[in-house]
Structures are given as structure tokens and as C-alpha cells.
Amino acid sequence: MSGTGIGGSPQRVGGQDRVTGAQRYVADIRLPDMLHVRLVTIDAPRARIVGIDTSEAVRVPGVRLVMTAEDLPQPVPRFGPQFRDRPVLAVGETKYHGDPVAAVAAETEEAAEQAARLVRVDHEPLPAVVTVAAALDPSAPLVQDPSLRPGDPLAASNVLREHRYGWGDVDAAAAEVVVEHAYEFPMVTHFAIEPHAFIAAPDGDGIAVWSSIQHPNWLQRTMADLLSLPLSKVRVYAPDPGGGFGGKQHPKYEPLLAFMALRVGRPVRLVLSLEETFQAVRRASCEIQVRTGIAADGRIVFQDVAADYLIGAYADIADRVVGKGSYPGCGPYVVPNARIRARAILSHTVPSTAFRGFGNPQVNWAVESNLTEGARALGMDPYELRLRNVAPRGAEFIPGDTPADGEWQQTLRKAAELLGWDTPLPAGHGRGIALGIKSGPTTGLSYATVRLLADGSVIVFAGTSDMGQGARTVFAQIAAEELGAPLDWVTVVMGDTAIVPYDQQTSASRSTVLMGNAVLAACREVQAKLRAMAARVHGIDESAIVVDHGTVRLPDRELPIVDVLRAGLGKLGGEVVGNGEMRKADEPGHPLGGSAAFFELNCTAVEARVDEETGDVAIVRYVTVSDVGRAINPLQVRMQDEGAAIMGLGHTLMEHYIFDEAGRIRNLGAIDYKIPTSKDLPLEIISATIENGDGPGPYGSKGMSEGALLCVAPAVAAAVRDACGAVIRDLPLTPERVWRALQEREEAPR
Amino acid sequence: MSSMIAIQVTVNGRRRSFEVAGHQTLLEVLREDLELTGTKECCLVGECGACTVRLDGRIVDSCLVLAVEADGGEVVTVEGLARDGRLTPLQEAFLDQGGVQCGFCIPGQVMAADDLLRRIPDPTPAEIEEGLAGNLCRCACYEQITAAIRQAAGETTS
Numbered sequence: 001m002s003g004t005g006i007g008g009s010p011q012r013v014g015g016q017d018r019v020t021g022a023q024r025y026v027a028d029i030r031l032p033d034m035l036h037v038r039l040v041t042i043d044a045p046r047a048r049i050v051g052i053d054t055s056e057a058v059r060v061p062g063v064r065l066v067m068t069a070e071d072l073p074q075p076v077p078r079f080g081p082q083f084r085d086r087p088v089l090a091v092g093e094t095k096y097h098g099d100p101v102a103a104v105a106a107e108t109e110e111a112a113e114q115a116a117r118l119v120r121v122d123h124e125p126l127p128a129v130v131t132v133a134a135a136l137d138p139s140a141p142l143v144q145d146p147s148l149r150p151g152d153p154l155a156a157s158n159v160l161r162e163h164r165y166g167w168g169d170v171d172a173a174a175a176e177v178v179v180e181h182a183y184e185f186p187m188v189t190h191f192a193i194e195p196h197a198f199i200a201a202p203d204g205d206g207i208a209v210w211s212s213i214q215h216p217n218w219l220q221r222t223m224a225d226l227l228s229l230p231l232s233k234v235r236v237y238a239p240d241p242g243g244g245f246g247g248k249q250h251p252k253y254e255p256l257l258a259f260m261a262l263r264v265g266r267p268v269r270l271v272l273s274l275e276e277t278f279q280a281v282r283r284a285s286c287e288i289q290v291r292t293g294i295a296a297d298g299r300i301v302f303q304d305v306a307a308d309y310l311i312g313a314y315a316d317i318a319d320r321v322v323g324k325g326s327y328p329g330c331g332p333y334v335v336p337n338a339r340i341r342a343r344a345i346l347s348h349t350v351p352s353t354a355f356r357g358f359g360n361p362q363v364n365w366a367v368e369s370n371l372t373e374g375a376r377a378l379g380m381d382p383y384e385l386r387l388r389n390v391a392p393r394g395a396e397f398i399p400g401d402t403p404a405d406g407e408w409q410q411t412l413r414k415a416a417e418l419l420g421w422d423t424p425l426p427a428g429h430g431r432g433i434a435l436g437i438k439s440g441p442t443t444g445l446s447y448a449t450v451r452l453l454a455d456g457s458v459i460v461f462a463g464t465s466d467m468g469q470g471a472r473t474v475f476a477q478i479a480a481e482e483l484g485a486p487l488d489w490v491t492v493v494m495g496d497t498a499i500v501p502y503d504q505q506t507s508a509s510r511s512t513v514l515m516g517n518a519v520l521a522a523c524r525e526v527q528a529k530l531r532a533m534a535a536r537v538h539g540i541d542e543s544a545i546v547v548d549h550g551t552v553r554l555p556d557r558e559l560p561i562v563d564v565l566r567a568g569l570g571k572l573g574g575e576v577v578g579n580g581e582m583r584k585a586d587e588p589g590h591p592l593g594g595s596a597a598f599f600e601l602n603c604t605a606v607e608a609r610v611d612e613e614t615g616d617v618a619i620v621r622y623v624t625v626s627d628v629g630r631a632i633n634p635l636q637v638r639m640q641d642e643g644a645a646i647m648g649l650g651h652t653l654m655e656h657y658i659f660d661e662a663g664r665i666r667n668l669g670a671i672d673y674k675i676p677t678s679k680d681l682p683l684e685i686i687s688a689t690i691e692n693g694d695g696p697g698p699y700g701s702k703g704m705s706e707g708a709l710l711c712v713a714p715a716v717a718a719a720v721r722d723a724c725g726a727v728i729r730d731l732p733l734t735p736e737r738v739w740r741a742l743q744e745r746e747e748a749p750r
Numbered sequence: 751m752s753s754m755i756a757i758q759v760t761v762n763g764r765r766r767s768f769e770v771a772g773h774q775t776l777l778e779v780l781r782e783d784l785e786l787t788g789t790k791e792c793c794l795v796g797e798c799g800a801c802t803v804r805l806d807g808r809i810v811d812s813c814l815v816l817a818v819e820a821d822g823g824e825v826v827t828v829e830g831l832a833r834d835g836r837l838t839p840l841q842e843a844f845l846d847q848g849g850v851q852c853g854f855c856i857p858g859q860v861m862a863a864d865d866l867l868r869r870i871p872d873p874t875p876a877e878i879e880e881g882l883a884g885n886l887c888r889c890a891c892y893e894q895i896t897a898a899i900r901q902a903a904g905e906t907t908s
Binding site: 020468 | 786856
């Protein structure tokens, strides 16, 4: 591997523990006297709770607590990152398949399991809405209690919120070609290999919580609110999550566990089964109607987009997903007239939450597919059409927001070139290309502390969660670069709110840019203190001294930082501490609360072949190109991009929840819900980056890691259609759907 | 509570004696009784491979093996690979090639890869994809894991 500095790809910091089994995830932690918790649920999407009989359950040896809503403070506390709508345990009725009504804590896992089965919940099934159409029916039952949204005119419907964006005049715009189609995006789940795990324990006069959480500080705030504790009395330990992908951003069962721990006065632990994670987190499904107008020369004239996202029974962060995910819905193009309407629609389904791409892949699937349809209608190459419309650097392609912040044509061209867009295709093969864009973080606040120790080694404190994206390695590389320490002399401390300074969140591909800049600023403060130290030790003026990376430059010579440090600290030793802050303030009046810190821009180009007998799609060559500004760690960038691409192939080709008639999920778990394995990969994957050093992060970096997932589906579907003529506007492209579409195709393959 | 059965298992070279319930899986015993938490628990139906260990010379999903079935047997878990804190060439290769992101599936991947290399010292990419098809990685480091196995194979066969 080429070096450990900026632009090098050293071994992952902390990687050794991950290959030896020493890494401790939440489920690996054992506390003395810890009790085990199991949840009690009803096998129905919605039911009225008539009564709960715990008498048999409490008699199981080892059971210490059976908690129901009645045992909680009244009214039952509610929480949620956007609306305080989610009760700690179901009150009166369950609202989705898997909504817990009670929980058991016992000395052993086995006793908890046994007792949970013995809790008798007398219930009456109620009609449930699990589709957009059913939720919007005027006679549909209301999912949310309208009193939770006082004064909201939408409270009497299942529409939680409606977002509208636009500019120009769509209705007055004249186009040569107008294409209009409806598209569907499936309900899929994160399927992190680490199921969510939680521990809560009384901690002096406060509470300690362990969670596989992406936002430890946000969880701390939620717990403090619910328990009426000062922040300082809520300690959140956040060991590295075993995969997050957005599904571990916001609290799930931590509040329940905290109330249980305080009730029994002992630590309690809950590790979800994989099936239970399907009932805890998912991506919003979506139905999208797109009307695209294109001029004879291939210029986009207008986009008219209506997206109905089916969110779950509780809002979680889903409304933000809808609002932010649909906002760049017209893509990275200059579109003179635009109208976007997106609705967050409540249903009796698992609460949908953040999921890599944050609402963008849904609209992108529809709009990019429709653009390809437009090109076809116009008789124009879909690559050429995109090249003609993609926003040049500096163009305000979303009026009032950050202008185009990269050479996006370059990304498009590189992908086409790497795929061999203009080369002859074998019979039965087809090609597709698509662009994806996502607004980066709109606000942010990250603090970092860097301690340069007496021997020149370094400790970095950063509140990011390293869930696999490699933040720990990137921060270590920055500190090593700035302070001249070998990489293996840098320790990065994360995941403990009592020790590590505040970070807003780990999401939106922000950490390299926002926390990275905070770490950089902390290093620069250390450098400033070293300059003062060198001035004192050498009796010269500070202005004559430059601290540059690992070196202190005096007028007559250069010294390694550690020499100045030793001399400056003297006999007592000690250390030099620097603090860094990175703030991206909110912007009042902006529809998202702030403009994009950067855009994630990706181009995906695919060559596919279809087995017409079976409908099976094989990806022959897969190209993903992302504009990352500058790769601080190129190997990690590649891992993130390829990982995102393969994850995207999941919702494109195989993944979706299946419901029975009553609205229960039929394919819970790994046997009936398939995600890509090593046997489902493209025959060839090529990932590349565009690096112009034009990002706002350290050394010109931009955030990345979601971009490569955004436009997988439209690129693959376009290639499938090009290969065999099958037109499919409903994901995933399962062999059955492809085969059926082939039976119905109107046009012969080319 | 069901009656307990005494079993003896050699785990990572150490002979261990303990009592288990008849329904307890090897995975539970490794994680709960022996506190060898490197072996991971995810799907519990033998689909994800996170709990892969070596039992009597072949790899198994330890969630599908009853602890009593391992009586008298020899088990190697991920903790049993590195010796004296030194990583095996395979473990090093996983880190060199970027085969590790969140890491949760990695103990299972490493055990499956170790087994593959014992059976096929110089596997082709197709043999690797086949050999590791039972180990899910949601971070999807599949290409890098394949590269890691090729690196390790090159080091041991050259």
C-alpha cells in the first residue's frame, strides 16, 4: 500500500481487532448482574390492545420484570427526532407488524424468551393501511393520533407533510417531446450484519446507555429529555456499529431499556434478532410520477415530479428524508422549469428511517429513467442528452442553493469512457447510464480535541461513529500529516459522550468534511502553540517561525516537532492540547434549513445481458465514478463506492418486503429476503474518482459514500431495456418481472 | 430447566469441560460460556455466515450446530488464528486489500477464507466467490476479500 499520508491507503486504523475477533460490538459487552430483555409483539400489522396478562410470564424462574405501557410514567413518554410521536411501548393499539407492547427482563436469555412467549396480549385486529393508495383513501383509518399534530390541517389525513419546490413555469413551458410515466421503488431494509443492540444501566444518579448508534450525542439528548436528567448525567457509549447505513442514526429501544434498568436497578440488555431489525428499520418505498419535457436539441425544458413516499407508523426521521431526498429531484442538470411535490405518507408499517442515499435513490430512479425514455423518444443517445444538460461548474442549478461545485461533465465522460460507451456491443447485451446527485449536510457542528503527547504521539478525540466508513483512519491520517507523527502513533478515541466532545451526527457523508475540518483545526491550534513554544525556547519572535506539518521552521534551521516539544515541555513533561470546531450554521428561509455543504455526484454506467429464458440479469461490466474532491484514503473511497454500488444492486435486482393480505411482512429474515452475496456481483467492477481538490473538506476533499448508490437502478434498468426490450418501472428487476416484461414487450431487441 | 449434559471440547487448542443444555448451540456456548465473542451472531438460520467456525477440520455455521454435537471435537474460532499477537498472512491480507469495513462479518469471512485456502491453496476468483458465497457482507467488500484471499494464496504458495 502506498504510504500512510494524505492520499495513501494504509491499513485501517483499528482494523487489527476486526480480523482477530477482539473488536467489541455492543452485543459482545457483558456487565455484572446484567439482565436479558426480549420484546413482546403481536403478529398483526395493527391491533387494539384489550388487555395484557403477565401472570404466567412473571412466574418463569429468573424473570425480574415484565414491563407494559402501564408501568411507564403516564402519559407514556414519546420520542422521535422530528416529532415526539413514538411511545416507549405501544399505548392502546399497535401500529405496525412488530410494534412492541411489552418487554421482559430475566436472568437468562432463555428465561426472557420463554416469558415473552407467555405474556398474553388480548387484542383485536384492526384494519391496516400498508400501501399509498390505502393510506390516501378518504375512508382510511388515521395512522397517527391527530392530537399529536395540533393545528396542522393535514392532521386529519395520513399525509404527515407535503414538500413543494420549484422554479420557472412548468405549465407554460413548451417542449418537443413530453414523456410521462409512473415508477415504484420498493420497501427495503438495511440488513446491517450486526443486529441493533442496546444496554442500559443505572449509573450513580444518572444513566449509562450502550448502543450501536450513529449519533451518540443526539441519543444523549433524547435520553436526558425523557428522563429529565441533565446531559452530564447521561453517558452514551457508542462502540463502533457493525454497519449502520442510516438505520442506526436515531434511538429505537434505548428509551425502553433505560426505564427498565431504572426500574430493576440493574443493567439490562437487548440484542435484536435479524427478523426484529426488519421490524425496526427500513427505507421508505415510493411511488413517483414524472413528466419530462425536452426540446428538439435535447435540452431539458421542464421536470414535473410528484413523489409519494410511504413512511411508517411513526415519523422517525422519515419526513426529513422525504423533504431532503426529493429536493434535488431534477438531478444535476440545468432545468429551467421545475415542479417537485413530495409527500410523507403515514402507514401501518415499520417506521422508515434514514438509509444510505436519504430519499434520493427513490426519485432518482424515476427521473433518470424518464430522462432515458425522453432520449429514446427524441432518438438521441442518453449519454449525449445528459452531457448536454449537466450543470457546468458554478451554475445555480437549484436556484438559491450552492452552485454546481465540480466538473460534472468530467464525471460523466469518465464513466462513459470506462464502460466503452461507443464500442460495439455483443448481441443480447445492452448499456445504460445515469447520474446521481445528493445534497450534502445542510447544517453541522463538530468539535475535536487533539492532544500532542510529550513523546510526539497523538490522541484525537472525535465524536463520529466509525461504522465501517473508515472515519478513524481518515482522522488519524490528518493528525499524522499535520503533526508529523507516524500513523501508528496516533490513537483516535470515539464513542463515549463523557470523554469525547460533541458531534452533531454521523450521516450525510459528512464526517471527512465536517469532523475532518474540526480535527484539522485542532491540529492547527496545536501548531500555533508549538510556534509560541519554539519562540520562547529559542528566544526569537513568533512571526519568524513556521510550523508546517511535522516540522518547525526557524530562520536558520528546521526542527522536527518532537524536538521543540521536548524542549518546550521541559522536565515536567505534559502535552499540548488543541481544540477545533467546525460549524455550518443554519440559514433561515432556506427550504432545507441550509444550503448544501457539498454535493455528492456520481455517474454509473452498466453493460448487462439478460437470459431471455429465465429473466435473469447479468451485469457484465459495472462502472461507478464519483467526484470526491480529493481522496484522503483512495482504498477506503473505493471500498465505499463499490460497497454502495453493490448495496444498490440489492434494491435494483432482488430486495423488497413482501406483505400478506393482512399487512404482515412475509419475508422476515435471511432465508426469504436476499441481499447480494459474492455470487451476485457484476462480472467486472470498475470504480474511479474525479479529484480536482475542489471540496470544502481537508485538502480539498468532499464527502462521499452514498453517491455510488444513488443511480444504480436507472443505469441497470436502462441496460436491461437496451439488451432485451423489457420495460420495467417497478423495482426490483427480479427474474420473474423481467421475464414477464419480455412476454409483454412491444419492441424487438436491437 | 432442562437437564445439563457434560461435554468436553478442545477450543483453540485448549481442552474445555462444561455443562450445556441439550438445545444450546455451539455459538451460544462459545459466546456466552467461553466468552469468545469474536464469533458473531446475526441470522441464526445458517444464511449469513457470521458465526462460521472450524469444527473437526471443516467449517460450520455454529448457530446450526448443537453444543453436544461438538462433544469430543476440536473447534477453532477466529481468536485461534493469530499466534502470540501476530496476524496470519490471511488476516494481514484482509487489512492490506481493504477487505474490512464495519468488521462484523469478518470473523466469519476469515474462517471461511482460511478453510478455502486449506482445501484449494491457489483458488481462482470464481472458486473464491463460490467458497465465500455463504458469508454475507453488507458493506460489500467482496471484491477486496477476493483480492485478500489471492494475496494470501500467493504468499503461501510462492
